[in-house]
Amino acid sequence: MLVVASNQIKENYLMQTGWRIGSLFGIPFWIDSSWFWALILVPLLNANSFKATGGLPIALAAGFVMALLLFGSVLLHELGHSLVALSQGIKVNSITLFLFGGVASIERESKTPGGAFQVAIAGPAVSFGLFLLLTLVHQTLPRSGIFQVLISDLAAINLILAIFNLIPGLPLDGGQILKALVWQLTGSRFQGVHWAARSGIVVGWLGIIAGMAVVLLNQGFFNGLWLGAIGIFILNNAIAYDQMTNIQEAITQLVATDAMTNQFRVVDAKLTLRHFTDEYILANSLSADQNYQPVPFYAASDGRYRGMIVMEDLHHIERSRWETETLQNIARSLSEIVSLLEKAPLLEAINALETHQLKYITVLSPAGAVAGIIDRGDIVRTVAAKLKLPFSEADIKRIKLEGTYPPTLPLQSIAKNMNN
Numbered sequence: 001m002l003v004v005a006s007n008q009i010k011e012n013y014l015m016q017t018g019w020r021i022g023s024l025f026g027i028p029f030w031i032d033s034s035w036f037w038a039l040i041l042v043p044l045l046n047a048n049s050f051k052a053t054g055g056l057p058i059a060l061a062a063g064f065v066m067a068l069l070l071f072g073s074v075l076l077h078e079l080g081h082s083l084v085a086l087s088q089g090i091k092v093n094s095i096t097l098f099l100f101g102g103v104a105s106i107e108r109e110s111k112t113p114g115g116a117f118q119v120a121i122a123g124p125a126v127s128f129g130l131f132l133l134l135t136l137v138h139q140t141l142p143r144s145g146i147f148q149v150l151i152s153d154l155a156a157i158n159l160i161l162a163i164f165n166l167i168p169g170l171p172l173d174g175g176q177i178l179k180a181l182v183w184q185l186t187g188s189r190f191q192g193v194h195w196a197a198r199s200g201i202v203v204g205w206l207g208i209i210a211g212m213a214v215v216l217l218n219q220g221f222f223n224g225l226w227l228g229a230i231g232i233f234i235l236n237n238a239i240a241y242d243q244m245t246n247i248q249e250a251i252t253q254l255v256a257t258d259a260m261t262n263q264f265r266v267v268d269a270k271l272t273l274r275h276f277t278d279e280y281i282l283a284n285s286l287s288a289d290q291n292y293q294p295v296p297f298y299a300a301s302d303g304r305y306r307g308m309i310v311m312e313d314l315h316h317i318e319r320s321r322w323e324t325e326t327l328q329n330i331a332r333s334l335s336e337i338v339s340l341l342e343k344a345p346l347l348e349a350i351n352a353l354e355t356h357q358l359k360y361i362t363v364l365s366p367a368g369a370v371a372g373i374i375d376r377g378d379i380v381r382t383v384a385a386k387l388k389l390p391f392s393e394a395d396i397k398r399i400k401l402e403g404t405y406p407p408t409l410p411l412q413s414i415a416k417n418m419n420n
C-alpha cells in the first residue's frame with residue numbers, strides 16, 4: 001500500500017514546473033513531471049490486490065483507474081487546505097500533483113495560530129470525510145466485484161492520507177498543526193516552526209531507516225524504497241523550513257543601519273552638468289580600475305543635501321544646456337525619493353527594493369541627511385554574517401553588480417512571506 005504525502009507549502013519552496021490541467025475556484029491545477037512515475041508505480045504496486053478479481057491486465061487497468069482516483073482524492077485534500085486559506089483572504093497560487101502527492105502553494109501564512117491550525121487540519125478532515133463516505137458506499141455495493149475492491153481500497157487510501165499526514169513533523173499537515181500549537185503556547189511563530197521542523201527531521205530519518213529495514217528484511221523492495229524516498233523528501237523539506245525560519249528570524253533582528261554602507265558620493269550641487277559628467281562619470285568609466293563600481297551621487301550645497309542625482313534625468317536635458325544647468329536643478333529632493341530611516345527594520349529595505357524595482361535605497365538620519373545606502377549585496381552580506389553563512393566578498397560583489405539575490409538566499413520571496 002502506498003502512502004502519499006500532502007502539504008501546503010509556501011511559494012518559495014516550490015519551482016512551478018510541469019503542465020497546467022485546469023482550475024477550480026480560481027486556483028490553477030498543475031501536474032509535475034514526477035507525477036507520471038506515480039501513475040506507473042501505483043498500478044504496479046497495487047496489482048496484487050486486484051489479481052483475485054481477474055487476470056493481470058484487468059488488475060493493471062484497475063490499478064491505473066485507482067491511481068487516478070487516488071490523485072483525485074489528493075486533489076480534494078489539497079482543495080480542503082486551499083478553500084480554508086481562501087476564506088482567510090490568503091491567495092492560493094496553485095495546487096500541484098507530484099510524485100509524493102500534492103502541494104497547495106499558498107501566498108502567505110495565516111496571521112494567527114488558530115488560522116494556521118484551520119488551514120492545516122482542513123486537508124486531513126476532507127480525507128477522513130471521503131473515507132467515511134466511501135465506506136458507506138462500500139456497504140451498499142454487492143459483496144463481490146472489482147468495484148467493491150476499488151471502493152474499499154480507495155476508502156483505505158483516504159484514511160491513510162488523513163492519518164499519515166497528521167504525523168507531527170513539517171512539511172506534513174501534522175507538522176503545521178504542531179507549529180500552530182507551539183505558536184499558540186509560546187506566542188512565537190518562529191518557535192512553532194523550529195519545533196515542527198525539528199520533529200520533521202526526526203520523522204524523515206525514521207522513514208529512511210524504516211525503508212532500509214523493509215528492504216533489508218526482504219519485506220518488499222519497492223515498498224521499502226518508496227518509504228525511504230518519502231523519508232528523504234520529508235527530511236529535505238523539514239531542513240528547508242528550519243533554514244527559512246532562521247533567515248526570517250535574522251531579518252527581524254536587523255535594522256537599516258546594520259546593512260547600510262557609505263558607498264555613495266556627495267558632490268557640489270552648484271556644479272554644471274558638463275563639469276559633473278566630465279569629472280565624476282567619464283573619468284571613472286574610462287579608468288582601467290577593475291574594482292570600480294558605479295555609486296549613487298547626492299548633491300549638496302551650503303551644508304545641506306539638495307537631493308539625489310538620477311542619471312536618466314541627465315539624459316532628458318539637452319546637451320547644449322549642460323554647460324549652464326546645475327545639479328541643483330535636476331537633483332531629486334530627499335523627501336521625494338524612496339528612503340528609509342536608520343532604525344527601520346531591514347525587512348522594509350528588502351521590500352522597498354522589490355516594490356520600487358531599485359538597485360539601492362537611501363538611508364536617512366533623523367536630521368534628514370544621507371546616512372548610507374543599502375543594496376541587495378549589502379543585505380545578503382548582513383544576513384549571511386548574522387547566520388554565519390558562507391558568502392565571500394566576490395559573491396557579494398557579483399550580487400551588487402547583478403542586482404539580484406542568489407538562488408540559495410531568495411530574500412525577496414522570503415520577505416514577501418513575512419508581510420503579515
Ligand SMILES: [Zn+2]
Binds near residue numbers: 007123
Ligand atoms: Zn495536507
